[in-house]
Amino acid sequence: MSQKPLKQxxxxxxxxxxxxxxxxxIKRADYQNFWQSVTGSIEPDEQLIETAIREVYEETGILLPDTQIIDWNESSQYEIYQHWRHRYPEGVTHNTEHVFSAKISRNSPIKLNPKEHTAYDWMPVKEAADKVFSPSNKMAILNLHKHLF
Incomplete structure (x- = not known):
């Protein structure tokens, strides 16, 4: 069995x-009650917008045109949880996360990859911000109103 390549x-x-x-x-499959927005690491030779489109598709089954995704031109750096560091090259302890958003219909059919996520739910902003495990995800949800056009 081949080993997954290390994440950037x-x-x-x-x-x-x-x-x-x-x-x-969406609720993570690997950790009980870890709810999050769509996230994912960049692949080699991929632009950030391409990563955002790919991850939305991989995690929800929704194929978005690049015109539907808003690049906030914001990023934050955070320490990678110890239990996920094995996914990165040796010695890597921090990740830089770039924030995007997209408006989708609540009627959009959601198709989860059961290896990654086990459930999804629509929640009001405050409830969603309180539910996510990641501080950067919480801040992005609370700052969404600044990026609505």
Missing amino acids: PISVLVVLHDGNGNILL
Whole structure:
């Protein structure tokens, strides 16, 4: 069995919302009660917008045109949880996360990859911000209103 390639410490966070104050969250399969927005690491030779589009598709089954995704041109750096460091090259302890958002219909069919996520739910902004495990995800949800056009 081949081993997965190591992740690069550059990722995207994509806040999916309905334009009416509701956020789509997905529940991680590998950790009980870890809810999050769409996230994922950049692949070699990939632009950040391409990573955002790919991750939304891989994690929800929704194929977004690049015109639907808003690049916030914001990023934050955080310490990678110890239990996930084995996924990165030796010695890597921090990740830089770039934030995006996209408005989608609540009627969009969601198709989860059961190896990654086990459930999804639409939640009002405050409830979603309280539910996510990642501080950077919480801040992105609370700052979504600044990026609505």
